[in-house]
Amino acid sequence: MEEPVIEFHLNSRSGLPPYQQLVQQVRHALRLGLLNEGDRLPTVKDVARQMAVNPNTVLKAYRELEHDGLVAARPGVGTFVTRTLADGTLAAHGPLRKDLQRWLTKARLAGLDDESIEALFVSTFRNAAGEDVA
Numbered sequence: 001m002e003e004p005v006i007e008f009h010l011n012s013r014s015g016l017p018p019y020q021q022l023v024q025q026v027r028h029a030l031r032l033g034l035l036n037e038g039d040r041l042p043t044v045k046d047v048a049r050q051m052a053v054n055p056n057t058v059l060k061a062y063r064e065l066e067h068d069g070l071v072a073a074r075p076g077v078g079t080f081v082t083r084t085l086a087d088g089t090l091a092a093h094g095p096l097r098k099d100l101q102r103w104l105t106k107a108r109l110a111g112l113d114d115e116s117i118e119a120l121f122v123s124t125f126r127n128a129a130g131e132d133v134a
Contacts (some may be wrong), residue, residue: 005029005039010051013115018053022061030070030085032093041071041079 006029010018029035044062048055062079065071072082107117 005035006041008042008047008051010053017057018051019057019061019064022047022058023064026061026065026070027085030081030083031087033084033086033090035081036084037081039081041081043078 006026008022008025010021014021016024026035026041041062042050044055044058047053047058051058062071062073066073066079070081070083070085071079073079104117107120112120
């Protein structure tokens with residue numbers, strides 16, 4: 001059996017329900033080119049067991065992705081990616097990722113923990129987007 005190309009992780013501090021975290025992770029993987037058309041998502045049963053969540057939580061996420069036209073369930077076979085979200089900016093990801101990794105290293109050397117780094121990033125991101133910063 002082929003190995004699924006995505007491994008899910010839940011963050012209890014995110015404020016998002018588990019099913020939305022799964023949807024978000026698939027959408028991010030599609031946008032970053034980590035998931036492509038034809039790739040198989042892990043089974044509902046496997047994700048539920050790995051994440052220690054109710055299978056209905058995973059099913060809800062997969063149904064939302066299916067409703068968005070991003071995946072299709074094939075009974076008895078699995079759930080497969082039907083559309084990617086990657087665009088022409090994918091080539092720029094590599095250099096930007098390296099810049100971000102350097103920034104993260106600087107932030108850690110400055111003594112920031114994960115929560116502080118996330119707060120700094122989110123507030124800077126929202127400020128740059130013209131949103132109110134909380």
